[in-house]
Amino acid sequence: MTLNEYMHPRNRYRNNPSNFEYLANKYEDLKPYVKKKSKGGVTLDFRNSHALRALTYAVLKEDFNLNIQLSLERLIPRIPQKLNYLHWIEDLIGMKEQAVGIDIGGGCSCIHALLAVRMNPLWEMIVSEIDPLNVKMATENVERNHLQNQIKVIRVDPTMLLHGLLDKTKQYDFLMCNPPFFTDIIEAQGLSNTRTSTRHQANSVSTASDIEMIFNQGGEVSFVKRIINESYSYKNNVRLFTTQLGKKSSLTEIVKDLKLMNNDLHYITSEFCQGHTMRWAIAWTFDQTYIFPTECHSHLASKTIKKAKKKEAEKVPLNWTFDEKYSMDYIKKYLEYIFNELKLSFQNISEYAWTFDAYENTWSHQRRKRRHQQDDEQTTTTKRLKLDDEQSMVNIEQTSSTINKIKICSVQVRLQMYNKKCTLYMSFVDGINSDAANQVLQYMKNHFVSYETKIIQ
Numbered sequence: 001m002t003l004n005e006y007m008h009p010r011n012r013y014r015n016n017p018s019n020f021e022y023l024a025n026k027y028e029d030l031k032p033y034v035k036k037k038s039k040g041g042v043t044l045d046f047r048n049s050h051a052l053r054a055l056t057y058a059v060l061k062e063d064f065n066l067n068i069q070l071s072l073e074r075l076i077p078r079i080p081q082k083l084n085y086l087h088w089i090e091d092l093i094g095m096k097e098q099a100v101g102i103d104i105g106g107g108c109s110c111i112h113a114l115l116a117v118r119m120n121p122l123w124e125m126i127v128s129e130i131d132p133l134n135v136k137m138a139t140e141n142v143e144r145n146h147l148q149n150q151i152k153v154i155r156v157d158p159t160m161l162l163h164g165l166l167d168k169t170k171q172y173d174f175l176m177c178n179p180p181f182f183t184d185i186i187e188a189q190g191l192s193n194t195r196t197s198t199r200h201q202a203n204s205v206s207t208a209s210d211i212e213m214i215f216n217q218g219g220e221v222s223f224v225k226r227i228i229n230e231s232y233s234y235k236n237n238v239r240l241f242t243t244q245l246g247k248k249s250s251l252t253e254i255v256k257d258l259k260l261m262n263n264d265l266h267y268i269t270s271e272f273c274q275g276h277t278m279r280w281a282i283a284w285t286f287d288q289t290y291i292f293p294t295e296c297h298s299h300l301a302s303k304t305i306k307k308a309k310k311k312e313a314e315k316v317p318l319n320w321t322f323d324e325k326y327s328m329d330y331i332k333k334y335l336e337y338i339f340n341e342l343k344l345s346f347q348n349i350s351e352y353a354w355t356f357d358a359y360e361n362t363w364s365h366q367r368r369k370r371r372h373q374q375d376d377e378q379t380t381t382t383k384r385l386k387l388d389d390e391q392s393m394v395n396i397e398q399t400s401s402t403i404n405k406i407k408i409c410s411v412q413v414r415l416q417m418y419n420k421k422c423t424l425y426m427s428f429v430d431g432i433n434s435d436a437a438n439q440v441l442q443y444m445k446n447h448f449v450s451y452e453t454k455i456i457q
């Protein structure tokens with residue numbers, strides 16, 4: 001079973017895998033490795049490291065205008081899987097146009113940082129690495145693409161992770177990491193329990209060196225636990241910490257630990273799928289005002305893919321994309337205008353994200369409601385006049401307002417900029433009317449033009 005349909009929705013290879021034949025005709029170095037199949041079409045031997053490297057070169061040049069050099073003695077990155085991780089980060093940080101990120105262990109390719117800044121031209125990346133060859137090649141790859149103003153490759157000591165790399169006077173939007181996966185050479189060679197005996201041979205070659213694959217003080221679990229421990233010292237500097245994991249068992253172990261910790265960090269987990277490969281991921285933050293976007297949560301359970309997918313479909317946030325001419329700030333003003341107009345009790349959770357609670361339906365049948373409201377106001381005035389003498393008005397009003405406090409809905413609202421267009425996302429969180437977010441969105445759409453006219457006048 002291929003997992004491509006579970007790739008990130010913005011992953012350009014999700015419905016459009018690389019065309020090997022086209023690439024082979026265009027890129028001479030790839031040509032020798034692309035073979036015609038007897039039944040038509042072409043194939044590439046993923047177990048041949050030369051073929052894998054030539055394909056990576058071709059894909060990066062063709063789709064990202066990136067020229068890189070890779071060593072056959074080091075990890076050759078799989079681009080579609082890297083995109084899954086990066087798009088997830090883009091979602092986590094709210095599609096920020098400007099961001100500063102950190103990549104722990106950039107490898108010789110420096111792939112996370114190169115793709116990150118290619119897709120987000122205003123981002124900056126700080127990349128750490130312990131392996132001298134990787135540092136040299138990563139630096140050259142950055143220079144080869146003239147991205148040294150945006151990407152800094154820093155050689156660190158193997159005992160260092162965050163301490164000594166991060167600057168406590170600076171702010172970073174995210175941290176990412178693809179840690180060395182294995183505990184020792186036995187595990188790295190697949191001789192221990194990472195693959196069960198019933199699983200077939202890996203579909204592609206691994207060119208990773210020992211230094212890249214092995215963290216001999218406990219593999220990726222220990223590596224990530226160390227990052228988590230050190231992250232406490234930078235809770236006010238880094239908004240979102242993330243890491244990828246090569247094994248599901250590592251995720252289970254780390255989550256078990258996090259649950260036991262009585263701490264002020266909150267986290268989510270997710271999976272990245274591509275071809276026959278799955279990777280796992282975890283994101284955590286100490287920012288109590290931050291709400292993880294719904295689409296970033298884990299959405300796959302290997303054995304119940306269909307069920308999970310259906311559930312996920314129900315959770316997909318409503319969205320509304322605006323014309324390029326509307327800035328995020330304009331839409332922000334509009335939203336806050338609507339929240340006030342509909343008397344929704346709202347709270348900013350970040351610059352472009354809110355939650356609102358509604359305790360009465362103020363968006364449907366507005367005219368009738370307004371008439372009712374006027375009637376009610378008249379009755380209240382009469383009551384007030386009658387009761388003023390008895391000094392009991394306050395009590396009555398307080399009692400009736402608490403009696404009516406049944407929550408219709410809590411809704412999460414976010415704005416994100418992508419390709420110069422602002423998109424509004426709304427997700428129903430809880431309450432008695434699960435369609436309420438949809439109804440409010442409809443109200444917003446219906447009143448957008450009249451708001452614009454009002455503003456222009």
Ligand SMILES: C[S@@+](CC[C@H](N)C(=O)[O-])C[C@H]1O[C@@H](n2cnc3c(N)ncnc32)[C@H](O)[C@@H]1O
Nearest residue numbers: 105106107128129130131158160178179180212
């Ligand atoms: C699995 S590789 C990931 C390479 C690349 N980011 C990728 O995804 O293809 C892990 C990398 O982390 C580096 N590394 C190991 N310990 C490190 C440390 N303490 N600080 C920074 N990098 C480290 C290794 O040299 C290796 O290049």
